[in-house]
Amino acid sequence: MKLLLALLAVVVVAAVVIALLRRRRAVVPSAPVAPRDPFAAEDSTAGDPRLLKAGDMVEFLGERMFVRGSLRLTEGGYTWSEHFLDTMEGTDAGRRWLSVEEDPTVEVYLWAEYQGEEELTPSRTPLTVHGVTYHRSEHGTASYRSEGTTGLGESGRVEYADYDGPTGRALAFERFLGDQGRGTWEASLGERVPEGTLTIYPGSGA
Incomplete structure (x- = not known):
């Protein structure tokens, strides 16, 4: 009889311990989900333009x-990138490149070399080009680091002036600074x- 009572006591104690452990696990709060930007670039099925590099391919319209090379630019604590493109079509559109900056959202611009009879300099504002009027928004000097094929040295400095136009248009000036001056x-x-209109195909080295 004593043995039976002892066994029952052990069973009761074990059941109480198991119930307490289950209750303990049930009340442990789960880790909160961190707030996320629903429009973050990393959520885009087209790829993250901030990760572009030489060897990647982009598709627009x-x-x-192909991305032939990149400039990584820095001014103070602010950074942005310019990616030099090869259209593979042999067109006469001149140089093309893609700029990517985050301020605070990611902004991507596709650029083409200005081709016109009038010589343009950022000496005045506003400027009217091909019937479109642009107003100067920024002017400064940045340091750059070159990757891949850019036609520039490994590092250097560049002066720039940016102009904003209507409906997402822009005008930009750059001149590179070296030992021979500006x-x-x-x-x-x-x-x-x-x-969502730019698709990125990572290169083989991705």
Whole structure:
């Protein structure tokens, strides 16, 4: 009889311990889900333009272009990138490149070299080009680091002036600074790339 009572006591104690452990596990709060930006670039099925590099391919409005090289630019604590493109079509559109900056949202612009009879310099504002009026928004000097094929050295400095136009249009000037002084201004016309219209195909080294 004593043995039976002892066994019952053990069973009761074990059941109480198991119940307490289950209750303990049930009340342990789960880790809260961190708030997330629903429009973050990493959620895009088209890829993250902030990760572009030489060897990648991009497609915009049915046109495919290879990234030949990149400039990583820094001014103070602010950074952005310019990616030089090869259209693979042998067109006469001149130089093309893609700029990517985060301020605070990711902004992507596709640029083409200005081709016109009038010589452009950022000496005044506003500027009217091909019937479109642009107003200067930024001017400064940045340091750059070159990757891949850009036609520039590994590092250097560049002066820039940016102009904003209507409906996502832009005008930009750059001149590279070297031992021989300031280079000549290079003008480019750009258009903002709407979110979801650019597809990125990572290169083989991804």
